[in-house]
Amino acid sequence: MGGRVTDLLLTPRALLRRHLLAPLAAAAGRPLPSPLRGQVVLVTGSSSGVGEATALEVARRGATVLCVARRRAELDRVVAEVRSEGGEAHGYTCDLTDASAVDALVQQVEAEHGRVDLLVNNAGRSIRRSLELSYDRVHDFERTMAVNYFGPVRLTLGLLPGMRRRGHGHVVNVVTWGVQLKAPKFAAYIASKTALDSFARIAGRETWADGVTFTNVRLDLVRTDMIAATDAYRRAPAKSPQQAAAMVVRALEDRPVTVSTVAGRVGEVLNLVAPRLSDAGWGWAAARVPDSEAARVGADRSA
Numbered sequence: 618m619g620g621r622v623t624d625l626l627l628t629p630r631a632l633l634r635r636h637l638l639a640p641l642a643a644a645a646g647r648p649l650p651s652p653l654r655g656q657v658v659l660v661t662g663s664s665s666g667v668g669e670a671t672a673l674e675v676a677r678r679g680a681t682v683l684c685v686a687r688r689r690a691e692l693d694r695v696v697a698e699v700r701s702e703g704g705e706a707h708g709y710t711c712d713l714t715d716a717s718a719v720d721a722l723v724q725q726v727e728a729e730h731g732r733v734d735l736l737v738n739n740a741g742r743s744i745r746r747s748l749e750l751s752y753d754r755v756h757d758f759e760r761t762m763a764v765n766y767f768g769p770v771r772l773t774l775g776l777l778p779g780m781r782r783r784g785h786g787h788v789v790n791v792v793t794w795g796v797q798l799k800a801p802k803f804a805a806y807i808a809s810k811t812a813l814d815s816f817a818r819i820a821g822r823e824t825w826a827d828g829v830t831f832t833n834v835r836l837d838l839v840r841t842d843m844i845a846a847t848d849a850y851r852r853a854p855a856k857s858p859q860q861a862a863a864m865v866v867r868a869l870e871d872r873p874v875t876v877s878t879v880a881g882r883v884g885e886v887l888n889l890v891a892p893r894l895s896d897a898g899w900g901w902a903a904a905r906v907p908d909s910e911a912a913r914v915g916a917d918r919s920a
């Protein structure tokens with residue numbers, strides 16, 4: 618709740634809409650529509666997890682949702698679910714690590730829909746593996762950068778000229794609280810998400826005057842396929858994909874600079890004011906949660 622208030626204080630227009638205009642309109646019997654109504658929203662990684670839940674929620678708010686991922690059958694399932702609820706959705710298969718496929722995607726969606734108003738860079742790959750098991754695995758670092766950084770950067774650069782020309786656009790990056798916490802065993806994953814987080818912060822400064830804004834959503838643990846391989850997370854408290862999607866939708870509607878959790882902010886402050894104490898605490902905690910079996914044998918869907 619505290620976080621929400623802070624977010625709204627950072628976005629006065631959203632504050633006005635949510636706390637003044639919306640109650641007045643509701644009292645007059647004419648509820649305000651979501652700012653997403655009539656918008657074209659592209660969501661990557663919408664074949665499962667947080668992206669799937671986001672696509673459904675965005676469509677419920679009256680947007681046309683463009684679902685992007687590699688698995689055709691899963692995309693078809695999500696598109697069918699949106700349509701069964703009366704929403705509008707279209708599926709596009711694309712491997713975000715394939716540069717020419719990303720360029721072709723940009724051309725196709727702009728040709729078929731005229732524009733993309735809002736982009737959600739949600740597709741991602743997580744690896745939890747200690748450095749001790751990574752000395753001969755530079756490819757872990759290359760693969761996470763390919764999906765979590767270069768793919769979304771290429772897609773964003775492809776869609777930005779149209780957004781800036783129209784004077785209207787927003788990009789939401791689904792990153793992780795790891796950007797704030799810097800948790801051991803996540804060097805490859807968190808470094809790639811931190812790169813995207815920084816890219817967005819700087820891009821937003823360049824495009825703000827053109828009406829194009831960026832939000833980084835620093836999610837905490839979410840119960841999806843991504844964390845399934847890590848035993849330690851079986852009993853850990855985790856959000857549902859729907860709860861995580863609510864944070865993404867809020868970012869789309871309100872356009873704050875960041876959306877994050879209280880725990881993420883506390884970790885960020887500790888890293889600033891007591892970095893060595895934080896190192897000691899994290900080192901102690903990490904030693905008690907060893908690498909998963911999946912990390913030892915080389916699988917990499919472990920958050």
Ligand SMILES: NC(=O)c1ccc[n+]([C@@H]2O[C@H](COP(=O)([O-])OP(=O)(O)OC[C@H]3O[C@@H](n4cnc5c(N)ncnc54)[C@H](OP(=O)(O)O)[C@@H]3O)[C@@H](O)[C@H]2O)c1
Pocket residue numbers: 661662663664665666667668685686687688689691711712713714738739740741742743764791792793794835836837838839840841842843844920
């Ligand atoms: N789960 C968590 O605890 C957690 C915490 C913090 C942040 N996050 C972030 O939340 C986002 C969503 O993850 P999730 O938890 O919902 O996991 P998920 O269910 O595994 O979803 C990952 C999505 O990314 C897509 N994807 C992966 N590689 C791709 C590629 N090369 N090209 C195109 N699409 C690709 C997958 O679709 P296809 O396989 O069909 O391509 C899938 O739809 C990720 O960015 C993740 O880093 C998750």
